[in-house]
Amino acid sequence: MRVYFDAIFKAHETPRGHPENPGRLDAALKGVLDAGAEPRRPGPREDVLDAVRRAHDADYINYVEGLCGGSDLIEIDGDTWASPGTCSAALTAVSAMLEALDSREGAYILARPPGHHAGFRGRALTAPTQGFCIFNTAAIGALYLGEGVAVVDIDVHHGNGTQEILYDKDLLYISTHQDPATLYPGTGFPHEVGRGRGEGYNVNIPMPPGAGDDAFREAFESVIMPILRQYGPRAVIVSLGWDAHRDDPLADMGLTLNGYKYAIKSLAALQVPLVLLLEGGYNYDVLRDGSRMAVELLTKGDADTGEEPSESDYAALARLRRTLGELRRYHGKYWRL
Numbered sequence: 001m002r003v004y005f006d007a008i009f010k011a012h013e014t015p016r017g018h019p020e021n022p023g024r025l026d027a028a029l030k031g032v033l034d035a036g037a038e039p040r041r042p043g044p045r046e047d048v049l050d051a052v053r054r055a056h057d058a059d060y061i062n063y064v065e066g067l068c069g070g071s072d073l074i075e076i077d078g079d080t081w082a083s084p085g086t087c088s089a090a091l092t093a094v095s096a097m098l099e100a101l102d103s104r105e106g107a108y109i110l111a112r113p114p115g116h117h118a119g120f121r122g123r124a125l126t127a128p129t130q131g132f133c134i135f136n137t138a139a140i141g142a143l144y145l146g147e148g149v150a151v152v153d154i155d156v157h158h159g160n161g162t163q164e165i166l167y168d169k170d171l172l173y174i175s176t177h178q179d180p181a182t183l184y185p186g187t188g189f190p191h192e193v194g195r196g197r198g199e200g201y202n203v204n205i206p207m208p209p210g211a212g213d214d215a216f217r218e219a220f221e222s223v224i225m226p227i228l229r230q231y232g233p234r235a236v237i238v239s240l241g242w243d244a245h246r247d248d249p250l251a252d253m254g255l256t257l258n259g260y261k262y263a264i265k266s267l268a269a270l271q272v273p274l275v276l277l278l279e280g281g282y283n284y285d286v287l288r289d290g291s292r293m294a295v296e297l298l299t300k301g302d303a304d305t306g307e308e309p310s311e312s313d314y315a316a317l318a319r320l321r322r323t324l325g326e327l328r329r330y331h332g333k334y335w336r337l
């Protein structure tokens with residue numbers, strides 16, 4: 001598998017104390033190096049802006065490019081910032097995605113800024129902010145590869161930008177996330193199934209706060225993997241946020257690295273290229289240990305998580321099961337569930 005990293009990803013700066021900062025990449029990089037990976041830099045590409053234009057409005061792209069022209073940090077909204085290095089970082093993340101997809105090999109892309117909250121014109125759906133995101137690298141990759149691609153988003157936040165961009169496309173988008181009634185960006189309910197050609201291709205699985213590895217596993221076994229197997233992807237892009245871990249400071253889910261390991265292992269069993277893209281994750285130890293685990297798992301076939309699996313409390317598991325029942329009702333006409 002390929003691991004992508006470029007120092008330019010650290011040139012996207014945010015104000016002091018911001019949870020999404022260059023130090024996150026140092027932690028993740030330490031993890032992949034511990035696993036024996038040799039990170040590579042993506043090569044330059046002439047088609048990167050063309051790929052971005054398929055997912056984002058031209059005015060939005062111009063607006064972002066304008067922000068990077070200055071010499072200072074510029075606030076886009078209460079959460080999201082641009083600095084002089086932001087455009088180079090965001091475009092290089094897209095280059096890494098396109099290169100990984102072209103290679104038809106598995107990859108882990110350690111990039112910033114993250115992307116899954118960035119919609120067609122920036123702020124997506126009803127979200128109050130862009131949630132630290134600039135260009136939606138996962139959605140750009142999905143539109144670049146086209147037919148047969150699947151995006152699986154296991155960041156703790158709903159990938160509202162990815163949903164918005166892919167909503168009327170027959171490209172599969174599956175997201176697990178903490179219940180949107182309890183967490184930014186406030187979208188990602190089971191009834192949001194896609195529109196037009198995209199009907200049935202948008203699958204949202206909200207998880208109750210406190211949901212542990214057992215709940216996550218149940219969601220994968222009963223809904224996510226059956227749909228993926230029926231869809232038969234030729235590549236899977238994973239929006240990999242480490243913030244569903246119980247130690248993450250920004251959210252309230254209860255996963256350990258065992259839940260992540262189960263998810264990555266299940267997706268790898270599809271035996272198609274798996275492109276992991278770093279999205280969120282704000283606990284440095286989890287970023288490091290999770291990144292090490294992911295690379296070891298995909299290169300050596302197994303990995304020690306160093307953690308005991310977590311169990312959901314009774315109420316959380318009962319709520320998840322009601323949600324899975326709801327999903328069967330909404331998606332039962334598109335998929336055998």
Ligand SMILES: [Zn+2]
Nearest residue numbers: 155157241280
């Ligand atoms: Zn997140």
